[in-house]
């Protein structure tokens with residue numbers, strides 16, 4: 324995949340830069356990295372990061388040091404569907420351990436691993452601000468809350484159907 | 488029914504949209520300001536209200552605003568802190584999802600009061616669907632001339648932008664947030680200089696929590712004095728509490744700061760009691776950073792009085808027998824929960840979230856996590872409990888930002904009040920893998936448990 328934003332995305336980058344005063348375009352870095360991760364396979368390769376650096380006219384190291392600091396930026400390829408299950412206190416006392424175990428068994432992978440078909444990656448994360456609706460996970464842009472084994476089954480089915 | 492000032496319209500269908508919000512009294516406060524209040528008068532009204540920061544620290548908002556430096560020819564900024572990452576806290580999300588125009592109206596009035604023309608909402612990256620809601624509301628406000636140029640013919644200009652973070656609890660700390668907004672790693676800055684003098688792009692900046700800024704709207708509507716009549720003493724007005732854990736009705740509640748903790752947990756208006764007919768064991772009443780309290784000390788102060796849901800009430804007894812209101816993240820544990828395991832998840836959280844600048848925090852949080860992991864898994868020694876105490880003491884107060892304290896306090900409080908549960912894990916290495924310690928005496932009526940008396 325050649326790393327190059329579409330015309331539409333390039334316009335989006337311009338729009339983001341316009342949110343800041345003259346000369347403060349470095350502030351666009353995190354929003355543009357989000358855009359890049361969405362556009363180029365769900366993770367940030369060195370090539371992607373270098374491209375972002377050239378777009379924003381900053382040095383590549385300024386991009387690397389930021390990309391590696393924030394947990395939402397994936398430094399390695401991930402499956403098409405990333406299950407990010409919260410494991411912090413409030414979720415733990417509401418049964419997140421059991422949900423994590425269930426997903427592991429169901430998908431036959433451990434935390435941090437991807438299924439052989441490249442469809443699913445399981446990741447544990449820290450509090451996502453849905454503690455009252457626990458157990459929960461993030462899937463793409465949205466939260467899946469009040470998880471039960473049945474709900475997990477349905478989510479996996481939903482993803483498989485979408486992938487076909 | 489308690490008086491509601493923030494969520495009073497939350498039940499109205501489509502209140503998310505401008506027309507509905509406006510038809511239900513929305514932008515009346517902004518109208519009032521533009522029809523005859525000076526920025527100084529707005530600040531004065533907020534001072535009179537006694538409003539204190541809802542992000543966790545409880546600093547008086549009006550006072551904070553009056554510290555903002557105003558050098559000639561230098562822009563000033565308002566930044567809305569929507570990073571909301573303190574475990575147990577999910578109230579700002581509720582406001583933004585369901586009442587985006589309330590926040591925008593609050594931002595408009597506050598920006599006007601501070602003389603800011605560019606205001607940023609810094610929202611945690613994981614709330615990935617909320618920027619769309621906010622941006623749509625911003626567009627609507629603009630179309631109706633509540634944002635943009637020459638707002639309502641007053642000559643005042645304001646733009647509001649939404650900036651997403653990307654997963655870092657530390658970016659809720661105001662100077663780390665500013666660094667992140669400048670496109671850098673979220674490393675907190677050494678203060679002074681304070682943001683009020685040198686903040687975003689070296690300009691004077693005020694950072695306030697979402698709920699704080701939304702509260703400015705009812706304050707202008709009803710007047711600061713009227714607002715200050717709600718609550719007890721210096722805990723004025725209403726507060727959003729996000730309640731979670733083992734209760735019947737987890738969710739976001741608006742309380743007047745004049746009810747007791749007992750009423751909040753057991754009344755049907757709020758949490759509706761402990762789930763599954765179980766008994767209350769412990770509670771972390773103000774977000775994961777504040778001290779955990781056993782049931783008896785939660786419901787009654789050490790003096791035996793009912794504990795109130797106010798800044799002072801939850802803090803009664805200091806850290807020896809009290810806790811803090813913090814961000815309003817109210818985490819309830821029933822008799823089946825393991826305090827050691829809960830503390831371990833929090834230690835892991837702070838280790839994961841430490842920015843790594845200060846060695847006591849970077850190394851200490853990881854060390855505490857490993858020691859707790861051993862105790863939880865039946866591999867702990869008695870001396871580990873004292874070691875944990877020692878490590879947390881050495882983190883507290885020795886870091887650039889308060890994340891170190893936030894990591895130390897939950898460990899200290901767990902040992903202070905639940906030491907026998909830690910010891911039981913050490914003495915019963917096999918049994919602790921199979922069952923939990925249970926309720927023991929934690930819900931017994933006061934007098935204060937021996938461990939607490941010893942610490943006094």
Ligand SMILES: Cc1cc2nc3c(=O)[nH]c(=O)nc-3n(C[C@H](O)[C@H](O)[C@H](O)COP(=O)(O)O)c2cc1C
Nearest residue numbers: 540541542568570571572659660661695696699889
């Ligand atoms: C580690 C850490 C995390 C914080 N996280 C948040 C947060 O997520 N949201 C927030 O409003 N304040 C947070 N704060 C407090 C902010 O630094 C700041 O005090 C607050 O935004 C001020 O707004 P307020 O006066 O309206 O509460 C955090 C502080 C620390 C030390």
Ligand code: FES
Nearest residue numbers: 409414451453454
């Ligand atoms: S602890 Fe899981 S969402 Fe807060």
